[in-house]
Every structure is written in C-alpha cells, then in structure tokens.
Amino acid sequence: MWKHLPLWKLLSTVELSTSITKSKAIFSSALNFDYSKPHYIKFFSSGLYFIILFLFLFFSDPSPNLTFQSLQQPKTTTDAMALARRSSGLLKPLSTASSSSLLQRRPFSTDDTTTITVETSVPFTGHNCDPPSRSVDTTPKELMTFFTDMAFMRRMEIAADSLYKSKLIRGFCHLYDGQEAVSIGMEAAITKKDCIITAYRDHCIFLGRGGTLLESFAELMGRQAGCSRGKGGSMHFYKKDACFFGGHGIVGAQVPLGCGLAFAQKYRKEDHVTFTMYGDGAANQGQLFEALNMAALWDLPAILVCENNHYGMGTAEWRAAKSPAYYKRGDYVPGLKVDGMDAFAVKQACKFAKEHALKNGPIILEMDTYRYHGHSMSDPGSTYRTRDEISGVRQERDPIERIRKLIFAHDLATEKELKDIEKQARKEVDEAIAQAKESPMPDESELFTNVYRKGYGVESFGTDRKELRATLP
Amino acid sequence: MATIFQRIGAATSLSYSIDTKTSRRSLSERKASFVVVRSDATKINTGLNRIGGRVDHLITNAVATKADTLAASTASKPGHEVLLFEALKEGLEEEMERDARVCVMGEDVGHYGGSYKVTKGLAPKFGDLRVLDTPIAENSFTGMGIGAAMTGLRPVIEGMNMGFLLLAFNQISNNCGMLHYTSGGQFKIPVVIRGPGGVGRQLGAEHSQRLESYFQSIPGIQMVACSTPYNAKGLMKAAIRSDNPVILFEHVLLYNLKETIPDEEYVLNLEEAEMVRPGQHVTILTYSRMRYHVMQAAKTLVNKGYDPEVIDIRSLKPFDLHTIGNSVKKTHRVLIVEECMRTGGIGASLTAAINENFQDYLDAPIVCLSSQDVPTPYAGTLEEWTVVQPPQIVAAVEQLCQ
Numbered sequence: 068m069w070k071h072l073p074l075w076k077l078l079s080t081v082e083l084s085t086s087i088t089k090s091k092a093i094f095s096s097a098l099n100f101d102y103s104k105p106h107y108i109k110f111f112s113s114g115l116y117f118i119i120l121f122l123f124l125f126f127s128d129p130s131p132n133l134t135f136q137s138l139q140q141p142k143t144t145t146d147a148m149a150l151a152r153r154s155s156g157l158l159k160p161l162s163t164a165s166s167s168s169l170l171q172r173r174p175f176s177t178d179d180t181t182t183i184t185v186e187t188s189v190p191f192t193g194h195n196c197d198p199p200s201r202s203v204d205t206t207p208k209e210l211m212t213f214f215t216d217m218a219f220m221r222r223m224e225i226a227a228d229s230l231y232k233s234k235l236i237r238g239f240c241h242l243y244d245g246q247e248a249v250s251i252g253m254e255a256a257i258t259k260k261d262c263i264i265t266a267y268r269d270h271c272i273f274l275g276r277g278g279t280l281l282e283s284f285a286e287l288m289g290r291q292a293g294c295s296r297g298k299g300g301s302m303h304f305y306k307k308d309a310c311f312f313g314g315h316g317i318v319g320a321q322v323p324l325g326c327g328l329a330f331a332q333k334y335r336k337e338d339h340v341t342f343t344m345y346g347d348g349a350a351n352q353g354q355l356f357e358a359l360n361m362a363a364l365w366d367l368p369a370i371l372v373c374e375n376n377h378y379g380m381g382t383a384e385w386r387a388a389k390s391p392a393y394y395k396r397g398d399y400v401p402g403l404k405v406d407g408m409d410a411f412a413v414k415q416a417c418k419f420a421k422e423h424a425l426k427n428g429p430i431i432l433e434m435d436t437y438r439y440h441g442h443s444m445s446d447p448g449s450t451y452r453t454r455d456e457i458s459g460v461r462q463e464r465d466p467i468e469r470i471r472k473l474i475f476a477h478d479l480a481t482e483k484e485l486k487d488i489e490k491q492a493r494k495e496v497d498e499a500i501a502q503a504k505e506s507p508m509p510d511e512s513e514l515f516t517n518v519y520r521k522g523y524g525v526e527s528f529g530t531d532r533k534e535l536r537a538t539l540p
Numbered sequence: 541m542a543t544i545f546q547r548i549g550a551a552t553s554l555s556y557s558i559d560t561k562t563s564r565r566s567l568s569e570r571k572a573s574f575v576v577v578r579s580d581a582t583k584i585n586t587g588l589n590r591i592g593g594r595v596d597h598l599i600t601n602a603v604a605t606k607a608d609t610l611a612a613s614t615a616s617k618p619g620h621e622v623l624l625f626e627a628l629k630e631g632l633e634e635e636m637e638r639d640a641r642v643c644v645m646g647e648d649v650g651h652y653g654g655s656y657k658v659t660k661g662l663a664p665k666f667g668d669l670r671v672l673d674t675p676i677a678e679n680s681f682t683g684m685g686i687g688a689a690m691t692g693l694r695p696v697i698e699g700m701n702m703g704f705l706l707l708a709f710n711q712i713s714n715n716c717g718m719l720h721y722t723s724g725g726q727f728k729i730p731v732v733i734r735g736p737g738g739v740g741r742q743l744g745a746e747h748s749q750r751l752e753s754y755f756q757s758i759p760g761i762q763m764v765a766c767s768t769p770y771n772a773k774g775l776m777k778a779a780i781r782s783d784n785p786v787i788l789f790e791h792v793l794l795y796n797l798k799e800t801i802p803d804e805e806y807v808l809n810l811e812e813a814e815m816v817r818p819g820q821h822v823t824i825l826t827y828s829r830m831r832y833h834v835m836q837a838a839k840t841l842v843n844k845g846y847d848p849e850v851i852d853i854r855s856l857k858p859f860d861l862h863t864i865g866n867s868v869k870k871t872h873r874v875l876i877v878e879e880c881m882r883t884g885g886i887g888a889s890l891t892a893a894i895n896e897n898f899q900d901y902l903d904a905p906i907v908c909l910s911s912q913d914v915p916t917p918y919a920g921t922l923e924e925w926t927v928v929q930p931p932q933i934v935a936a937v938e939q940l941c942q
Binding site: 262264293294295296297298299300303305306307312313314315316317320322323324325326327328330331332333334353354357358360361364365516517518519520 | 643669670672674675677679680681682683684685686687689690691692693710711714715719720721722723724725726727728730759760762783784
C-alpha cells in the first residue's frame with residue numbers, strides 16, 4: 068500500500084501542514100475559548116477535516132490489504148501504524164474467522180476425501196420430470212478447483228477484452244464472463260468422452276475441456292499456435308481429442324449438429340451423452356425444434372442446454388419470446404430450470420441430465436445466467452440494460468464470489484491464498500499472451516491447406532487446377 | 541431414350557481380375573478411370589498412379605450403335621443389366637456392407653424404400669438406425685448428418701428433390717464445407733449429399749430446380765453429376781469413400797436408364813471427366829441429362845459430316861481441366877451444353893475457366909447453351925423450350941464450325 072504513497076505523501080504533507088497550522092491557530096484560540104462564540108465550529112470542522120483526510124488517504128489505496136497481515140508489515144510512521152490498527156478494527160475484514168487460524172496457518176486444502184454438502188441457492192424447477200435434490204456433495208479439492216478454474220476463465224476473458232481494445236483481436240469477440248459457472252459445473256459432472264458443442268461464446272468452454280491459454284490467445288490473435296491454427300478465430304475453437312465440437316458462428320446451427328453427435332453415440336452404442344448448448348436468442352430457431360423432435364423420436368442421448376442470459380444480442384428475452392420459459396418449450400421433452408450462476412446447481416443438474424439422457428432420451432436444461440459484457444466487443448452492453456442491473460447481479464450472484472464465500476465458510480483457505488490464486492491466474496494469462504504474441508502468423512501456403520481432406524490424394528489450388536493428379540487410396 | 545453400352549467395362553475387366561498389381565499397370569494404359577478388384581472383394585481399390593498425358597493412352601468409350609454393342613456384349617462375358625437407380629442402390633449397398641460406419645438418412649428412405657427406389661430393401665437388411673427415416677426437416681437432418689460425420693460416421697444424406705436442399709443451405713455451406721478449414725484440419729466431414737434434380741416431366745417450377753450453380757462456390761465441397769448407370773455406381777462409391785463432403789447430383793428423368801455394368805467392383809474417380817465420343821472438330825462439354833441430347837444431336841452432326849468430341853464433365857467442382865484442356869488443344873472450338881441456368885450456372889464458370897487457361901488455343905469464342913433464366917413452367921411445350929434441345933445444339937455446332 069505504501070508504494071502508492073509518494074504523490075499522496077507530497078499532497079498530504081502539504082495538507083497536513085496547512086491543517087496543522089490551521090488547527091494550531093484554532094487550538095490557540097480554543098485556550099481562551101468562548102462558548103458563546105461560534106469558534107468551536109471551526110475547531111471541530113478542522114479537526115474533522117484532519118481525521119477525514121487521513122482516513123481518505125488510507126482508503127485511497129487501490130488494493131487495500133485490510134487484513135491482519137498488514138499489522139505484520141513494518142510501517143514507516145507511527146501514525147500509520149496507529150491508523151492501521153484503528154482501521155483494521157473499524158473495517159472488519161471478511162477473514163476475521165481465518166485470522167484466528169492464522170496462528171496455525173495451513174495451505175489451502177487439496178483434500179479429496181472429506182465430503183462437504185452444499186445447498187444450491189434455489190431449488191430446481193422441473194417440467195415433466197422430478198427435479199433432483201438441492202443438496203450437492205463435493206470435496207474441498209473440488210471447491211478449490213472450481214475457484215481456480217473460474218478465476219482463470221474470468222482473467223482470460225478480461226484479458227481478451229483489453230487485447231481487443233488494443234486491436235490485437237479483430238472481428239467478433241464474444242465474452243463469457245459471468246457465465247463461468249455453467250462451464251465449470253458441467254465439466255464437474257461429465258467425462259471427456261461426453262461431447263460438448265456450443266455457439267460462438269466458446270472461449271471458456273474450450274478452456275474447461277482442457278484447452279490451454281496459449282492456444283486460446285493465439286487463436287484469438289490469428290497465430291499459428293492457435294487451436295485452429297489461426298484459421299478459425301474467436302468463434303471457431305475446437306478440440307477433437309476432448310470431444311469439444313466448437314465453436315459455431317451461425318445462431319442455432321449447432322443444435323442439429325449436436326443431435327448428430329448424439330446420433331453417432333447411439334449408433335456406436337456408446338455410453339456417453341452430448342451437451343448441445345445454445346442461448347436464449349437461439350431458442351427461437353426452428354431447426355432447434357426440428358432437432359428436438361428427431362432426438363425425442365429416436366431417444367438420442369442429447370441434452371439441450373439453454374444458457375439463458377436474458378438478452379439475445381440486444382433484445383431482452385421478453386421482447387423476443389412469447390414464452391421465455393425455455394425449459395418448458397420441449398413440450399413432451401422434460402426440462403429443468405437451473406440457477407446458472409451456482410456451479411453446484413449446474414453440476415447437479417448435469418449429472419441428473421446425463422443419467423436421464425442415457426435412459427430416456429433428450430432433456431432440456433435452462434441455465435439462468437448472466438453476462439457482464441455486452442453481446443460482443445462492439446456492443447457496450449448498456450444500451451438495453453442499466454448499469455445498476457449489471458452491478459447488482461455482480462454483487463449478488465457472481466459465481467466466483469459464491470465459491471469464495473463457500474471456501475471461507477468451510478475454512479478451506481485464507482483470503483490471501485485466494486488472492487494469490489487470482490494473482491497466479493493473472494500471471495499465467497499474461498505469460499500466455501506474451502507467448503502467443505511471439506507465435507508467427509500462418510504461412511501463405513496455409514491459405515489452401517485443409518480446404519479438402521487428402522482422402523483422395525488430390526491437392527487443390529483454387530477452383531481450377533492446371534494439373535490433375537489423382538491417386539486412389 | 542437410347543441405351544448406351546460401354547464396351548470396355550464388361551470386356552476387359554475380367555481378364556485383369558486375377559492380379560491387381562499387373563492390372564494396375566496395364567490398366568493405366570487402357571481405361572484409366574476404374575480399378576478392378578478380385579471378385580471376393582478382399583483387396584479393394586489398389587492405387588492407380590496417373591501421370592500427365594493420360595488422355596493419349598485413353599481408349600475412349602465410343603458410342604456404339606445398337607448392332608455393334610449387341611455383338612460386343614454377347615462376345616464378352618456379360619456383366620448384369622441394371623437400371624440407373626438399381627446401380628445407385630448397388631453402389632450404396634456394397635459400401636454399407638464394406639464399412640459399418642456408412643448410414644443413410646432422408647425422407648422415406650427406410651420403410652417406403654426411397655421415393656425413387658434407390659434405397660429399396662436396405663432398411664430390412666441393415667436396420668432402422670442405418671437407413672433412417674427422417675421427418676420432413678431438411679435443415680436439421682442435414683445438420684444431424686454433418687454432426688454425425690464430425691465424429692467419424694459416413695452418412696449419405698438424401699434430399700427427396702435437390703430443391704429441398706435449399707432449406708439446408710446453411711448447414712451445407714457453413715458447417716459442411718467449412719468445418720475442415722475453420723477447425724484447422726481437426727474434423728473431416730465425409731458426407732454424401734445426393735438427390736435428384738433437374739427438369740422433369742411437368743413437375744412445376746419449384747420441383748425442377750438446378751442447384752449446381754448455387755453450391756458451386758462453397759469452398760470445401762466437391763460436386764459430381766452422374767449420367768449413366770455405370771458412372772452412377774462408380775461415383776456413388778467414390779463419393780462415399782471420399783473424406784470430403786460430396787454432393788452427387790442425379791437427374792429425375794435418368795433413373796430408368798438401362799445398361800450393362802460389370803460384375804466386379806469398381807470405383808470411379810471423382811475429379812475426372814468422361815470422354816464419350818472422341819472427335820476432331822469441336823469439343824462439346826456437357827453433363828447429366830444433356831449428355832443424351834448432345835448424343836442425339838451428335839448423330840445428326842455425324843450425318844452432316846461433323847466430328848464432334850463429346851465430353852461428359854461429370855465433376856462439377858473442381859472441373860477436370862486436364863481432359864478439357866487437352867480436348868481444346870485438339871479441336872480449338874468449345875460448345876458447352878448444360879441444363880443449368882444461364883446466369884451464374886456451371887457453364888458460366890466453365891466458360892470463364894477455359895477462357896482463362898486456354899485462351900490461346902481457342903479459334904472461336906466459347907458458346908454456352910443453357911436453360912433459360914425462367915422458372916420452369918408447367919405447360920409441356922413451354923417446358924421443352926426452357927431446356928436445350930438437340931436441334932439447337934446442331935445449329936450451334938454448325939455456326940461454331942464455320
């Protein structure tokens with residue numbers, strides 16, 4: 068904190084000296100104080116000014132470390148020491164409980180055996196099915212993993228925001244911050260053999276499926292090290308070995324693809340399911356209902372996940388859909404409404420859905436979630452909703468904050484440790500960005516690669532080829 | 541409709557069925573467009589290395605008159621006679637037996653047997669999941685096929701009429717054609733999208749569409765058009781085996797064509813054009829149903845003393861500019877006869893391609909005869925005049941050869 072002090076020091080010493088001289092003047096007059104005269108106002112006001120100044124000084128620190136630890140750092144002035152003691156008492160930090168355990172400090176728990184039972188924020192609402200219970204079992208390790216992964220995702224999206232503004236990322240960039248719980252909760256409930264397919268808001272889901280930060284940033288910047296070798300872009304992240312099928316730009320077109328994935332799983336008699344994700348905007352697409360009909364007809368193991376962030380691009384859901392109860396839209400297909408900002412609710416719902424889909428066929432999950440950014444980077448996000456709404460959701464429903472509170476409630480880590488995790492996330496993201504910037508742009512010859520598959524031994528050079536070479540396999 | 545017998549197919553194939561290796565070498569000197577395998581079909585599709593200058597070695601399929609072919613067919617060991625839709629079914633069935641990942645999906649393909657009987661009998665044989673009756677939802681079942689292909693299945697998607705595939709255009713263009721590229725090569729989409737198109741017998745405007753022109757600029761797909769039972773079966777097999785998405789254009793009026801095709805298994809090359817009749821005076825490029833109009837006109841032309849070279853281009857994307865180029869270099873005159881629309885049709889882009897590449901070899905501007913830019917009317921006489929008729933072809937050749 069004190070490293071931010073220089074300018075303030077200068078100002079404060081000036082202010083201090085003036086206020087001291089002022090108060091000195093008043094003090095001297097206070098000695099022969101006459102209560103009938105209004106001098107006492109000046110006395111009190113300047114003293115108050117003095118106190119408020121120092122408090123303001125203390126508050127102005129951008130990253131206040133208001134915990135017990137601040138006591139242990141050597142202070143430069145006795146004034147500051149006194150202030151710190153006073154303020155740490157004044158502003159009760161969240162970790163007072165943990166401060167007592169500071170004496171027996173332990174690293175954050177990677178315990179995998181003890182079971183913690185967590186209640187979801189709201190009960191599930193079911194349509195044509197019995198909703199699962201609100202109690203979710205988890206372990207300390209899982210809690211910490213949730214926090215770490217979500218911190219990484221959040222950090223990545225914020226970094227992508229600034230990269231876009233510095234024109235290193237061009238075109239479309241759709242950010243997922245606020246909705247991380249959906250990706251995290253889903254991954255916790257399934258394996259890497261279950262398929263996921265989503266639309267263009269795919270950065271964090273790619274990360275959840277095992278993608279690296281370097282691959283993401285390189286792809287966003289169009290470099291060779293990207294997951295699609297720089298030829299896809301923000302909307303085309305794919306990871307075949309983790310069964311992540313992308314990454315699609317056309318709204319709603321991925322839903323029939325997802326049912327095709329489920330069809331292939333049924334064809335091969337695999338014991339896996341497909342999570343087909345779409346948004347509340349895509350929920351009004353006709354091909355979704357066509358695909359749902361076919362999935363229900365043939366009992367395909369398809370789980371349709373509607374990430375309802377209440378705004379389809381710039382239009383609120385109530386202005387686009389006659390019936391915004393997307394989980395009920397399946398009619399004969401059962402549905403479940405889930406709080407999408409609660410990672411454990413998502414986990415429970417996905418587990419339930421997987422069991423259901425393997426036995427009975429498709430099911431719709433509606434994740435009630437929220438995105439802090441606009442639809443894409445060219446959308447400020449505040450023309451169709453108020454800033455109060457955004458900050459309100461951020462205060463009350465933020466998925467990372469929820470996990471943080473749970474961690475503190477169960478005594479799994481201190482605030483400093485969580486801050487360290489966030490710092491680590493920031494560091495790794497910065498490293499990945501630096502590494503991605505070093506990766507070269509794709510070669511010119513890459514323009515023509517991967518247009519056709521070389522199954523027939525044919526090379527293509529644009530629409531007309533002067534030399535025909537064909538080898539049959 | 542005149543029946544056309546292909547002499548080579550039946551005659552030479554048998555003698556090479558013993559040893560595929562020697563057959564490869566000798567085949568490359570003979571007909572280079574198919575591969576012969578053992579009858580027990582254990583080793584399939586040996587490689588066929590083709591070097592430049594292939595056309596010089598080609599023994600072309602001459603269009604024989606009826607008397608000749610009768611003699612030929614009785615002289616050699618016969619194949620079997622099939623109708624075009626049966627040839628397609630044979631190709632499909634053989635591929636489904638060979639590879640368990642091949643499946644069919646479309647409207648009425650299963651229990652009904654296919655609206656043009658191409659999939660008749662396949663559903664009882666392979667089961668309902670492999671020959672899937674879909675609801676009438678082209679957009680989503682095409683998408684479903686593409687999604688299944690992403691995981692490794694090889695679906696054959698049937699559109700009951702090519703015109704209905706317009707509803708699935710987004711899936712075909714964005715997801716089918718481009719996924720291999722935008723995923724950086726991670727996913728391949730080995731689908732075959734097939735169906736009948738073209739002008740039929742008074743089917744009306746919406747059911748007589750030619751979609752070749754709409755699909756031709758989609759990057760990442762291949763397009764082929766079949767015209768005889770022989771190449772229908774070969775192209776169907778090649779399309780299923782190809783790892784690229786292939787659109788196979790059939791024609792409504794050609795399904796009942798009869799021909800003798802070989803008993804042995806053969807797979808044709810997807811990117812190759814077929815020399816129907818070699819000649820010296822003018823190159824006539826055509827495909828699908830117009831091949832027969834051209835052959836009819838060719839008879840008249842031969843009687844008048846012209847010697848047209850007729851090439852069935854078969855591969856609509858990419859064009860087989862090698863065969864076409866060699867022909868242009870020989871005859872120096874090109875006539876394109878197609879059923880596609882005048883504006884932005886296959887003929888238009890073929891004209892541009894030939895002009896760009898073989899400008900120096902042309903003695904006259906390329907003439908392109910295509911259908912009129914009108915919706916196909918219902919009335920029979922009007923419908924006849926939307927497509928190109930043999931007298932128009934004859935007149936065009938006469939004018940070109942002046």
